[in-house]
Amino acid sequence: MRHTPAMLHVQDLSLTVPIKGKQVTAVDRISLTLEPGRVLGLVGESGCGKSITAQAMLRLGEYQGVLRSDGDILLDDQSLFSMPENELRKVRGGRVSMVFQEPMTALNPVFSIGSQITEVINLHLKMNKDDVQKRVIQLLQDVGMQDAESLLDQYPDTLSGGMRQRVLIAMAMAANPEYIIADEPTTALDVSVQKRIIQLLRSLQQQKNLSMLLVTHDFGLVAELADDVAVMYAGQVVESGTVEQIFDRPTHPYTRALMGCRPEVNEPGAALPVITGQVPSPGNWPTGCHFAERCPLADMMCQESVSLDAWAEKGHQARCVHVDVASPETSVSEIAV
Amino acid sequence: MTVLKAESLSKNFRRGGLWGGGSALKAVDNVSIDLTEGETLAIVGESGSGKSTTARMVMRLIAADEGSIHLLGKDISHVRGKRLRMLRKHIQMVFQDPFASLNPRMKIVETVGEGLRVHQPKLSKAERRARVAQTLQQCGMDEEALDRYPHQFSGGQRQRIGIARALIVEPKILVLDEPVSALDVSVQAQILNLLKEIQTQQNLSYLFISHDLSVVQHIADRVLVMFAGRVVEQGTVTDVFESPKHPYTKMLLAARPIDYPHERTGKEEVAEVSEGIANTGCAFRLRCSHVQDDCAGFDGLDQSDDPEHGYHCLHPITD
Numbered sequence: 128m129r130h131t132p133a134m135l136h137v138q139d140l141s142l143t144v145p146i147k148g149k150q151v152t153a154v155d156r157i158s159l160t161l162e163p164g165r166v167l168g169l170v171g172e173s174g175c176g177k178s179i180t181a182q183a184m185l186r187l188g189e190y191q192g193v194l195r196s197d198g199d200i201l202l203d204d205q206s207l208f209s210m211p212e213n214e215l216r217k218v219r220g221g222r223v224s225m226v227f228q229e230p231m232t233a234l235n236p237v238f239s240i241g242s243q244i245t246e247v248i249n250l251h252l253k254m255n256k257d258d259v260q261k262r263v264i265q266l267l268q269d270v271g272m273q274d275a276e277s278l279l280d281q282y283p284d285t286l287s288g289g290m291r292q293r294v295l296i297a298m299a300m301a302a303n304p305e306y307i308i309a310d311e312p313t314t315a316l317d318v319s320v321q322k323r324i325i326q327l328l329r330s331l332q333q334q335k336n337l338s339m340l341l342v343t344h345d346f347g348l349v350a351e352l353a354d355d356v357a358v359m360y361a362g363q364v365v366e367s368g369t370v371e372q373i374f375d376r377p378t379h380p381y382t383r384a385l386m387g388c389r390p391e392v393n394e395p396g397a398a399l400p401v402i403t404g405q406v407p408s409p410g411n412w413p414t415g416c417h418f419a420e421r422c423p424l425a426d427m428m429c430q431e432s433v434s435l436d437a438w439a440e441k442g443h444q445a446r447c448v449h450v451d452v453a454s455p456e457t458s459v460s461e462i463a464v
Numbered sequence: 465m466t467v468l469k470a471e472s473l474s475k476n477f478r479r480g481g482l483w484g485g486g487s488a489l490k491a492v493d494n495v496s497i498d499l500t501e502g503e504t505l506a507i508v509g510e511s512g513s514g515k516s517t518t519a520r521m522v523m524r525l526i527a528a529d530e531g532s533i534h535l536l537g538k539d540i541s542h543v544r545g546k547r548l549r550m551l552r553k554h555i556q557m558v559f560q561d562p563f564a565s566l567n568p569r570m571k572i573v574e575t576v577g578e579g580l581r582v583h584q585p586k587l588s589k590a591e592r593r594a595r596v597a598q599t600l601q602q603c604g605m606d607e608e609a610l611d612r613y614p615h616q617f618s619g620g621q622r623q624r625i626g627i628a629r630a631l632i633v634e635p636k637i638l639v640l641d642e643p644v645s646a647l648d649v650s651v652q653a654q655i656l657n658l659l660k661e662i663q664t665q666q667n668l669s670y671l672f673i674s675h676d677l678s679v680v681q682h683i684a685d686r687v688l689v690m691f692a693g694r695v696v697e698q699g700t701v702t703d704v705f706e707s708p709k710h711p712y713t714k715m716l717l718a719a720r721p722i723d724y725p726h727e728r729t730g731k732e733e734v735a736e737v738s739e740g741i742a743n744t745g746c747a748f749r750l751r752c753s754h755v756q757d758d759c760a761g762f763d764g765l766d767q768s769d770d771p772e773h774g775y776h777c778l779h780p781i782t783d
Contacts, residue, residue, distance in 0.1 A: 172648035173619075287739055288511075317510035318675060320739075322719040344648060347721025351728065370725045388653035390682035391723050395701070398660065399653035399682075405618055 135161040139198035151410035155362040168353030175359040224304040228311035234283040241279030251302035266297040289320035361417035368443030378445040468499040473531035504670040509690035556630035560642035562622030566614040573610040579633040620651035692747035699773035709775035
């Protein structure tokens with residue numbers, strides 16, 4: 128595969144995890160590219176493999192339980208999978224940093240806010256003590272905290288959920304990262320706080336020309352922040368394209384059905400279009416198209432495995448052999464019977 | 465017909481102070497609810513607004529410090545013990561987390577059938593089993609589910625089981641506390657459809673607690689907006705969503721995520737933290753765009769002449 132440097136690539140990533148004593152594929156040959164200055168939304172429902180993919184990128188969390196991984200994660204052509212732990216530690220929180228869902232658990236309760244941000248700076252940047260202090264205050268101001276100085280000596284339990292999430296974002300920004308992996312960064316927050324965190328992420332991303340992987344189940348968040356989108360279903364990317372392509376012309380029957388069943392795009396009170404059945408769990412995926420057993424368009428052809436570029440148009444791809452039937456003229460409600 | 469009427473409910477929780485002392489937190493302050501047969505009344509608000517506490521007081525799961533509750537015309541404010549248990553036939557609850565609210569060691573037939581043991585003790589085991597199967601079927605579950613345990617089901621299926629458990633005693637009212645918040649979008653759609661269907665079939669009344677405005681707009685007839693323990697606005701969903709009067713309601717509506725990327729507003733400024741709640745007067749005045757001097761002395765009463773659309777604000781939004 129040919130690509131320019133200064134990009135973060137997930138290349139043909141497959142992950143095998145233990146489920147009830149069996150080795151089961153949880154992520155099936157996923158490829159993603161984080162381009163400079165762009166936000167890639169990785170969207171899907173629970174169990175589709177989006178979170179473990181994000182964690183695998185820095186060999187974190189759930190990834191520790193992975194039995195086997197195939198493919199690679201490349202940062203400027205350097206493999207993060209074969210990188211020794213001590214070198215990867217410099218990348219983590221340095222060139223590539225993270226913002227997670229639970230601001231309650233991601234901060235250490237026994238260290239002050241100031242010392243936790245200072246630690247990140249000292250780990251990655253060479254600065255004298257005074258400059259570090261100034262930078263910590265600047266970072267807190269950048270994330271909209273008034274009175275940043277008085278915050279330095281406070282502990283996480285004195286802050287609200289929204290303020291903790293701001294502190295986490297300040298920590299993620301501390302070492303001037305090029306890439307941010309944000310896993311459901313607003314899910315645990317109240318609506319009004321959510322909106323402010325979205326605004327904050329967008330303004331930081333634009334100012335610093337960051338490249339961001341936004342992992343979420345929420346199409347609203349994707350609509351707010353993403354430039355590009357990859358939709359995951361049962362361990363695979365089933366559709367990818369720019370955010371406009373995905374919202375203006377959702378093409379895979381799953382994407383179409385998922386976008387169509389949101390209450391906000393339906394008449395109040397009307398029956399919502401639904402996807403019949405449920406997501407097959409890892410280990411129970413069909414051999415062909417993973418969505419086939421729930422898809423109204425499925426036929427014999429869907430029993431063969433389908434590649435992501437089975438349908439492609441100007442960089443917009445869908446893992447479906449029946450896109451001709453699922454044309455924009457077919458309404459979403461006809462698809463989601 | 466009014467099936468549930470709660471008047472001036474208040475609840476204080478004590479915070480801080482290991483041996484008493486500490487200060488009182490007004491979790492719910494003077495909240496009244498009127499629920500008529502067959503309608504859905506939603507209570508919306510952010511965390512800490514008192515919406516779940518209100519629901520729990522109405523269910524008599526926690527005691528109100530002040531106020532009264534009438535269920536089907538009877539004052540149940542002080543009913544206790546067995547009589548209270550019998551009243552629960554009429555009002556049942558569905559919880560948010562289908563993973564935490566089902567006993568993991570009980571088979572589905574036992575969990576769902578439990579209510580029948582209390583309310584129809586004369587049923588034989590076989591009759592009870594048949595009723596459970598029938599109710600599960602109404603909720604879109606096969607008979608196969610009967611002898612399984614909760615861990616064998618997905619989140620959506622567990623929520624169906626939770627709804628079946630509430631329905632089996634044939635209540636008039638369901639109190640639903642964030643019933644779809646823990647579910648994926650596609651599963652949420654299935655459960656919302658199910659709730660609508662059952663409501664139409666059985667003419668049920670729903671008290672629907674949620675922080676999700678899109679879900680509320682979809683399912684509710686009327687809505688009550690809470691902030692810091694008080695009602696700030698109430699009315700039909702159409703009135704409140706299309707012409708909000710209280711600045712807090714307006715802010716909440718504006719904070720909804722957009723539906724399509726072309727609705728983005730362009731370059732963003734970093735919005736500063738604004739989370740203050742005032743202890744006196746209007747609780748929202750510290751972050752209100754309409755605030756004036758007299759808001760500090762506001763008594764929190766409804767300022768509207770329209771009984772169908774109330775707002776508790778001295779300087780409401782006029783369009």
